[in-house]
Amino acid sequence: xxVVELRGLRKEFGEVKAVNGVxxxxxxxxxxxxxxxxxxxxxxxxxxxxxxxxxxxxxxLIGDRNVTALPPRARDIAMVFQSYALYPHMTVxxxxxxxxxxxxAPKEEMAQKVxxxxxxxxxxxxxxxxxxxxxxxxxxxxxxxxxxxxxxAVMLLDEPLSNLDAKLRVSARDELQQFQRNLGITTIxxxxxxxxxxxxxxxxxxxxxxxxxxVGDPQEIYDDPADTFVATFLGSPPMNLLERNGxxxxxxxxxxxxxxxxxxxxxxxxxxxxxGRVENLGSDRLLYGxxxxxxxxxxxxxxxxxxxxxxxxxxxxxxAVCRADLRYFDKESGLRKExxxxxxx
Amino acid sequence: xAETAERTATRKPSEMFPxxxxxxxxxLADREGLLGILFLAPAVLYIIGLVGIPFFLAxxxxxxxxTIGDASLDIVGFRNFSRVIQTPxxxxxxxxxxxxxxxxxxxxxxxxxxxxxxxxxxxxGKWLARTLIILPWATPISLGTIGWKWILDxxxxxxxxxxxxxxxxxxxxALLGPGRHLTYLGVEGxxxxxxxxxxxxxxxxxxxVILMAGLTSIPRDILEQAxxxxxxxxRIHFQVSIPMIxxxxxxxxxxxxxxxxxxxxVTFILTRGGPVYYTQVLPLWAWFKGIDGGNLGxxxxxxxxxxxxxxxxxxxxxxxxxxxxxx
Amino acid sequence: xxxxxxxxxRAGHYLIVAAFCFFTAAPFLIMxxxxxxxxxxxxxxxxNPFIYNVPPTLDNLRLLFEGTNYLGFVRNSLFVGVxxxxxxxxxxxxxxxxxxxxxxxxxxxxxxxxxxxxxxxPTLLFIPLFRxxxxxxxxxxxxxxxxxxxxxxxxxxxxLLMGFxxxxxxxxxxxxxxxxxxxxxxxxxxxxxxxLSGVIAVxxxxxxxxxxxxxxxxxxxxxxxxxxxxxxxxxxxxRGDVFYWQSLLAAAxxxxxxxxxxxxxxxxxxxxxxTMGAVKG
Numbered sequence: 001x002x003v004v005e006l007r008g009l010r011k012e013f014g015e016v017k018a019v020n021g022v023x024x025x026x027x028x029x030x031x032x033x034x035x036x037x038x039x040x041x042x043x044x045x046x047x048x049x050x051x052x053x054x055x056x057x058x059x060x061l062i063g064d065r066n067v068t069a070l071p072p073r074a075r076d077i078a079m080v081f082q083s084y085a086l087y088p089h090m091t092v093x094x095x096x097x098x099x100x101x102x103x104x105a106p107k108e109e110m111a112q113k114v115x116x117x118x119x120x121x122x123x124x125x126x127x128x129x130x131x132x133x134x135x136x137x138x139x140x141x142x143x144x145x146x147x148x149x150x151x152x153a154v155m156l157l158d159e160p161l162s163n164l165d166a167k168l169r170v171s172a173r174d175e176l177q178q179f180q181r182n183l184g185i186t187t188i189x190x191x192x193x194x195x196x197x198x199x200x201x202x203x204x205x206x207x208x209x210x211x212x213x214x215v216g217d218p219q220e221i222y223d224d225p226a227d228t229f230v231a232t233f234l235g236s237p238p239m240n241l242l243e244r245n246g247x248x249x250x251x252x253x254x255x256x257x258x259x260x261x262x263x264x265x266x267x268x269x270x271x272x273x274x275x276g277r278v279e280n281l282g283s284d285r286l287l288y289g290x291x292x293x294x295x296x297x298x299x300x301x302x303x304x305x306x307x308x309x310x311x312x313x314x315x316x317x318x319x320a321v322c323r324a325d326l327r328y329f330d331k332e333s334g335l336r337k338e339x340x341x342x343x344x345x
Numbered sequence: 346x347a348e349t350a351e352r353t354a355t356r357k358p359s360e361m362f363p364x365x366x367x368x369x370x371x372x373l374a375d376r377e378g379l380l381g382i383l384f385l386a387p388a389v390l391y392i393i394g395l396v397g398i399p400f401f402l403a404x405x406x407x408x409x410x411x412t413i414g415d416a417s418l419d420i421v422g423f424r425n426f427s428r429v430i431q432t433p434x435x436x437x438x439x440x441x442x443x444x445x446x447x448x449x450x451x452x453x454x455x456x457x458x459x460x461x462x463x464x465x466x467x468x469x470g471k472w473l474a475r476t477l478i479i480l481p482w483a484t485p486i487s488l489g490t491i492g493w494k495w496i497l498d499x500x501x502x503x504x505x506x507x508x509x510x511x512x513x514x515x516x517x518x519a520l521l522g523p524g525r526h527l528t529y530l531g532v533e534g535x536x537x538x539x540x541x542x543x544x545x546x547x548x549x550x551x552x553x554v555i556l557m558a559g560l561t562s563i564p565r566d567i568l569e570q571a572x573x574x575x576x577x578x579x580r581i582h583f584q585v586s587i588p589m590i591x592x593x594x595x596x597x598x599x600x601x602x603x604x605x606x607x608x609x610x611v612t613f614i615l616t617r618g619g620p621v622y623y624t625q626v627l628p629l630w631a632w633f634k635g636i637d638g639g640n641l642g643x644x645x646x647x648x649x650x651x652x653x654x655x656x657x658x659x660x661x662x663x664x665x666x667x668x669x670x671x672x
Numbered sequence: 673x674x675x676x677x678x679x680x681x682r683a684g685h686y687l688i689v690a691a692f693c694f695f696t697a698a699p700f701l702i703m704x705x706x707x708x709x710x711x712x713x714x715x716x717x718x719x720n721p722f723i724y725n726v727p728p729t730l731d732n733l734r735l736l737f738e739g740t741n742y743l744g745f746v747r748n749s750l751f752v753g754v755x756x757x758x759x760x761x762x763x764x765x766x767x768x769x770x771x772x773x774x775x776x777x778x779x780x781x782x783x784x785x786x787x788x789x790x791x792x793x794p795t796l797l798f799i800p801l802f803r804x805x806x807x808x809x810x811x812x813x814x815x816x817x818x819x820x821x822x823x824x825x826x827x828x829x830x831x832l833l834m835g836f837x838x839x840x841x842x843x844x845x846x847x848x849x850x851x852x853x854x855x856x857x858x859x860x861x862x863x864x865x866x867x868l869s870g871v872i873a874v875x876x877x878x879x880x881x882x883x884x885x886x887x888x889x890x891x892x893x894x895x896x897x898x899x900x901x902x903x904x905x906x907x908x909x910x911r912g913d914v915f916y917w918q919s920l921l922a923a924a925x926x927x928x929x930x931x932x933x934x935x936x937x938x939x940x941x942x943x944x945x946x947t948m949g950a951v952k953g
Contacts, residue, residue, distance in 0.1 A: 050846075050850055051849075051850075052846050052849065052850070071372050071375035071855070072370070072846075072850045072852065073375075073848040073849060073850075073851075073854060074372070077850065078850060078851075079846075079847070079850040081843045081846070081847060082843075083841060083843050085841065085843035085844050085846065085847035087844060087847075087848075087862055088866065089866055090843075098848070098851050099852050100850040101850030102848075102851055102853045102857075103852055113914045126684060146851070148854070150851070155855065239940045366805035372854070374854035374855055374856035374857065375849075375854050375855045375856075377774050378774075380770070380774055380855060381770045382770075383766075383769035383775030384767060384769055384774060385766070385767050385770040385771070385774075385782075386765035387763045387766070387767065388764060388766075388786070388830060389767075389821065391763060391823070392789055392823070392826065393828065394787070395801070395804070395820060395822075395823045396789050396792055396797065397821050398800075398804075399797045399800035399801050399804060400792055400800070401843055402803065402804075403796060403797065403799060403800045404733060405800055406800060441690060456692075458693050459688065463685060463689055463692070464689075465687050466685065468682075468685065468686070468689070468949055472694075472936065474689050474693050475936050475939060476903070476932050476936045477693040477696055477697040477932075478693060478696045478697075479696075479932050479935050479936055479939065480696055480697055480700055480928050480929070481696050481699075481930035482880065482932075482935070483880075483927075483928050483929075483932035483934075483935050484700075484927060484928035484931070484932075485883050485884050485886070485901055485902040485905075485924075485927065486751075486884045486886060486902070486923055487886050487902045487903065487905070487906050487922060488901070488902065488905055488906075488920075488924035488928070489699065489924065489928070491906060491920050491921065492699035492700070492702065492703050492903075492921060492924055492925075493699055493701065495706070495917055495920075495921060495936075496698075496699060496702060499716065501715065501717055501720065501721070502719055503721035504794030504797050505701060505717075506717070506718075506720070506721050520689060525717070526717075527701035532816060543944065545698065546695065546699075549695075549696065550696065554817075554897060554939065554942060554943060554946065555946055556709070556940075558943045558944070558945075558946035558947040559947070561943060561944075562947045570842065593946075595840075599719055603790075603793065606793075607793030607794070607795045607796070608795075609795050609886075609887060609888040610764070610884075610887070610902075611870060613886075614906060627795075628793070628796075629795075631795060631799075632795070632798070632799050632890075632891075635798075635799045636802070636890075636891055639873055641799050644799050645799045645800070648795055648796040648798075648799065649796065651793065651795070651796055652791075652792070652796060655791040655792075655793070656788070657793065659787075659791050663784065663787075665894055666711045672888070
């Protein structure tokens with residue numbers, strides 16, 4: 001059984017069903033990313049794990065203990081807020097020591113542990129400062145250190161990177177992963193950023209409209225989306241969805257290549273692709289166009305710059321996708337389904 | 346047997362590890378609903394007991410013939426109200442209450458705007474200036490008004506003395522007349538002006554403090570943007586600062602209006618409603634009738650005339666404050 | 673030319689400040705001068721009222737401190753003021769927090785309702801409260817004022833503090849709860865220290881109200897021993913038609929100057945309190 005078990009978790013705010021039946025099991029030492037667009041219920045879900053929100057229905061188990069009705073302090077968790085929520089009236093030292101004070105730890109232990117946590121995050125020299133004297137990145141480290149000193153069973157991170165600027169975010173992501181791997185802390189990480197999710201997560205749970213749509217490791221989620229939502233939420237640009245011959249089929253833009261470069265002996269399906277516009281991104285070229293003879297036919301192809309094929313907007317070319325890269329979805333429900341036995345390509 | 350084993354395996358963990366119930370008392374301090382009620386109860390009880398009930402008691406008094414000597418509540422209907430309304434004192438008191446309040450608050454808002462801007466800057470001697478400006482607020486109103494009563498005295502007024510020295514008063518062809526004194530509190534127009542003056546004097550510090558709070562809350566970048574756009578100081582003040590502090594200005598105005606409208610101290614000390622009853626106001630007259638004259642019923646009736654006015658003013662201002670909220 | 677403009681501006685600025693200071697402080701100047709004036713000096717209309725035409729005297733202060741219960745009034749005012757501030761804080765702080773955080777959507781409306789209570793003035797309530805105070809047997813006692821004054825200060829204080837608490841990010845309390853404190857302790861450990869300006873603003877405001885209050889004190893108390901400053905001074909130093917002017921004015925200025933200085937020290941906090949409480953709340 002996992003360190004964290006969520007069972008049939010639901011939360012309603014009046015009429016709004018913020019979280020609508022979530023089951024999830026998180027293993028020891030694992031980093032699980034909860035990914036979804038804003039308003040999908042991911043933060044509410046995390047707040048229920050933290051105990052800041054009481055579920056309308058369902059159960060939360062942490063370390064084999066049913067904590068559904070317990071307040072946050074009785075749950076053995078730590079949390080890093082999106083805003084970091086550093087106490088502005090305390091020094092960095094006092095901020096980090098705050099959870100230990102709550103536990104009435106002896107002074108010596110307190111100093112030792114703060115030193116240890118600050119050492120791991122490299123912020124020893126900031127201990128005497130007040131939060132307002134810190135940069136965004138430093139604040140994030142203080143917040144992490146504060147979570148760390150508790151040595152919690154689970155660490156909850158609510159979009160901890162979204163307040164950093166783009167460059168810092170990449171390095172912070174890297175450090176965060178190192179830190180989590182080294183210490184082996186079970187971690188739940190909430191984000192709306194798919195790159196963060198793909199880069200960090202041991203597993204990703206994709207949420208939409210209060211439900212978990214799919215749980216799996218990043219590659220699985222990317223390659224085998226469980227439904228059209230997951231297919232189009234992940235990937236940049238997202239998976240192409242085409243309706244043809246009564247089937248809804250999807251394929252990644254990078255699998256959609258001119259026939260002549262789609263080498264190899266794997267079985268291919270060919271589409272006549274009418275090219276509308278070309279966007280050169282340096283490392284890639286994005287080709288926007290439509291597939292002729294299909295409904296819902298707006299399609300994008302992503303060509304690595306290593307592919308030297310000259311294409312002109314306004315022309316029609318033959319493009320191909322390996323049959324193995326084609327995904328089929330149910331037209332009504334959007335759910336993934338088995339490929340039909342015979343599909344004319 | 347196999348069935349039992351299976352059932353054990355699929356037993357909910359909550360059954361194996363029952364959560365501690367909140368009602369056990371361990372987590373009382375975490376229950377928001379309970380805390381909310383406990384936190385709010387003293388204030389609500391206090392207000393119901395010492396404002397709510399007395400308020401209805403005031404209504405009951407106003408409908409009765411209670412006096413200080415005989416406080417039993419014999420309901421006499423609206424007799425107190427009709428008797429009160431028919432007196433010329435009432436009409437004068439009603440008019441004066443409005444007139445003093447509106448004129449005084451208009452002047453206060455204008456002056457406080459200027460003063461708040463001036464005091465928001467840094468200058469040498471600011472600390473002293475601030476102390477001097479805050480003084481009227483630091484003095485009990487009754488004692489401050491006594492100071493003014495001396496200044497406006499009919500015989501020994503220092504103002505009169507200055508006017509005499511500069512030849513504006515007391516000479517055969519002096520501008521303000523040949524008499525040696527203006528008797529500020531003995532002539533209708535001057536008495537009315539005097540009361541308004543004292544009200545302005547005592548409200549100004551608080552209004553200024555509130556407006557200063559408003560000015561400091563304006564984000565610096567907005568003011569800098571206006572400067573970059575080339576606006577001059579007063580233009581910035583009228584077109585940027587004032588619209589942004591309108592909500593808090595309306596709060597300052599609300600305080601001023603209430604303090605002035607419901608005040609009986611200034612008139613009590615300064616004029617006792619005189620000369621004749623030309624500076625009579627509702628609260629003072631209610632006090633004279635109700636406590637001094639012992640007629641609790643009529644006193645309560647007079648005081649109650651203030652309430653609808655206060656309520657209307659407050660709702661109006663709070664509403665417009667919300668509408669004016671820029672951010 | 674360019675050097676003159678800023679100087680002119682600065683002179684104008686000082687001129688405006690001086691004019692206002694004169695308006696607000698002139699009565700106190702006269703109070704100070706008159707405190708030491710002999711009757712023979714004061715009551716001659718042709719004498720310059722701003723200087724001592726006859727040598728100054730301490731007789732007026734002697735009358736104030738020895739001939740009247742002035743120190744008793746000061747003590748009563750302080751006693752009532754301190755107690756009322758404490759009661760107000762104990763009642764209004766939790767109430768404001770409950771309305772800002774613990775109550776749901778009705779918190780806002782309840783807050784406005786409480787503010788409206790503030791509009792029911794002493795001059796409307798003194799008649800029924802006279803009966804209430806009599807019922808409690810508190811006539812003629814400073815405790816009647818301790819009981820009644822919070823009705824003026826609690827509504828306003830609750831409203832101001834509510835705005836204050838709302839301006840503190842909710843995350844901070846939640847972080848404290850995650851860090852191991854109860855809902856209640858999160859309030860004491862995190863919210864209260866951050867609300868110091870609000871508490872100071874409320875304290876100053878409440879103390880001012882008690883110091884100024886006149887109507888209740890006048891109505892409930894008829895013995896000299898229990899009177900606060902606001903009514904004690906005018907009643908004891910106006911005997912019949914005789915005004916003991918110098919002592920009256922001395923009584924006023926002796927209160928005003930220390931209180932004014934204390935207020936000035938807290939003014940920045942007070943402004944901050946109003947900014948957070950009334951502007952942003």
